[in-house]
Amino acid sequence: MAKQLTLEHITVLAGTQPLVRDVSLSVRSGEIVALIGASGSGKSLTCSAALGVLSHGLQMTQGRILLDHQAMQPDELRGHVVSTIMQNPRSAFNPVHTMLQHGIETLRITTSARQTTAQDTIVQAMREAGLENPETLLKLYPHEMSGGMLQRMMIALTMLSHAPFLFADEPTTDLDLVMQARILELLHSLIQQQKLGMLLVTHDMGVVARLAHRVMVMSHGEIIEHASVEEIFTNPQHAVTRELVNAHLSLYDMELTNDMEFA
Structure with a gap:
């Protein structure tokens, strides 16, 4: 490292x-x-x-x-x-992508994780970032989440990027x-x-x-x-x-x- x-x-x-x-x-x-x-x-x-x-x-x-x-x-x-966490997390998320899509995009860019294991990897990072019920949150769009939840999701994406x-x-x-x-x-x-x-x-x-x-x-x-x-x-x-x-x-x-x- x-x-x-x-x-x-x-x-x-x-x-x-x-x-x-x-x-x-x-x-x-x-x-x-x-x-x-x-x-x-x-x-x-x-x-x-x-x-x-x-x-x-x-x-x-x-x-x-x-x-x-x-x-x-x-x-x-x-x-x-370098990964980034921004002041206004809503500005960092694509409004037409779900949390799952954001996670998969991060993995695709930064790792060679297989699609079949991507969701499990994303869910684990979300849990480590303190997000409850991550399987449910994966289906949500940015406007459906609070600022605090989006900030935690951004931290989860940071974990995924390594x-x-x-x-x-x-x-x-x-x-x-x-x-x-x-x-x-x-x-x-x-x-x-x-x-x-x-x-x-x-x-x-x-x-x-x-x-x-x-x-x-x-x-x-x-x-x-x-x-x-x-x-x-x-x-x-x-x-x-x-x-x-x-x-x-x-x-x-x-x-x-x-x-x-x-x-």
Whole structure:
């Protein structure tokens, strides 16, 4: 299994306007790296550029992606090396395909599983993702499932792909607090059991504290700080990072001090 995914000097332009500037980062097997920052800071664009799925009018003008120090093309990464979990799971599913069809398509692209065994394989992944009565859910279309169920289904598809790395873009934003906690626990278990490397894109510092090992902070398309999760919460160096941490702490009627301990 691949050990490290590296993005080097990623630059994205909209015309002549730089939206992402010379961003470099790496994710190792079994590690969760949080990419944080305010909305519009360039977090999702960085991931989209690496996977070759930028919107029309945007262009990656510089940068390369390395898998264990070997250069890779974006189409070699998608689904095979990197699976994705998106903020709005409904946008990731074909509305005219059932869950079974989505599972079979994933298996067809990423493995050599036989059609006769595909359904059993999909059902097992759905169970591991915490979906009850998967045999019944296989018949459903995306509009017939809740957001939380679709997010779990997306995690099941990630399991089916056997991709060694995962890009999770705001994976709990549209879920209620109970479902958020369940999805976070599921992602944490997935990383531990399968030793995936995860790039977690978020602005939720609670999610960062719960999951991340390292943190990279983006502002105006650039990486402005890189540290362990403990250092980010106890001794942030950049004003933007301090603002993000203080905004999170204020929810608990706390503020950043120089002698804080991180539990």
